[in-house]
């Protein structure tokens with residue numbers, strides 16, 4: 001919408017359309033029927049992040065294109081929750097990316113704080129292979145679980161080592177100023193009387209801006225190899241890059257000015273902004289609702305915050321796109 005400009009001025013409003021499953025017990029209303037109670041809109045995705053999508057789509061709908069001097073665009077993505085797949089694909093394939101405005105608001109729920117940095121998330125799969133056998137004849141088999149267990153102990157030590165370190169940009173994340181490693185799942189074996197031939201662990205690692213999958217995988221590989229003589233596989237499953245925007249970036253300064261924010265806010269979760277930043281966009285996270293109610297039963301968006309978010313977006317659009 002609106003004329004393209006050489007300097008890619010204008011504004012993009014971006015959000016993911018997928019939500020996490022709503023199978024938790026404890027929902028007091030149907031998770032997929034938006035319900036208004038006690039000043040809250042309740043439903044799966046109310047905060048993360050269909051509320052923002054509704055605001056963005058309705059800003060667009062109410063807009064008179066003739067009033068825009070610079071472009072306003074919507075960028076809605078898929079499969080953010082399973083590893084920012086849609087944003088990654090957009091960044092890697094969309095030839096139109098270079099035609100879009102450079103300045104992006106990703107409307108993740110930040111309680112209307114302007115966030116210019118977040119950590120990244122790297123998922124790795126660690127695999128051990130043994131030889132299955134009847135457990136009454138142990139000399140015929142080889143356990144895959146035993147070396148996996150030693151590897152997990154080594155990864156716990158690596159976790160502690162990393163918690164004591166303060167890598168570059170750690171100061172942006174004062175509550176967790178280190179790389180956080182989590183052994184999230186372990187699966188192996190089929191029955192108590194069978195020697196297990198396969199064991200697999202999934203690791204999730206929250207990294208600082210600038211850290212690559214290769215850096216992280218190399219540390220994990222070294223820690224496991226030092227503790228376990230058996231061969232193993234280590235494969236990347238997905239990557240959501242960290243994001244860090246310069247404090248002088250126009251979109252950051254304008255959004256901070258709009259809400260009167262002077263201090264720096266950052267978050268520990270990854271978002272589409274990591275891939276969009278790699279594709280050359282200037283991104284801030286800025287949206288109504290709280291991440292603390294996301295992925296929980298009775299997820300909600302405060303009604304007053306929703307409307308305030310809409311008014312702030314109107315003003316941001318007016319300033320960035322020159323709507324009359």
Ligand SMILES: [Zn+2]
Pocket residue numbers: 016048049080108109
């Ligand atoms: Zn989200």
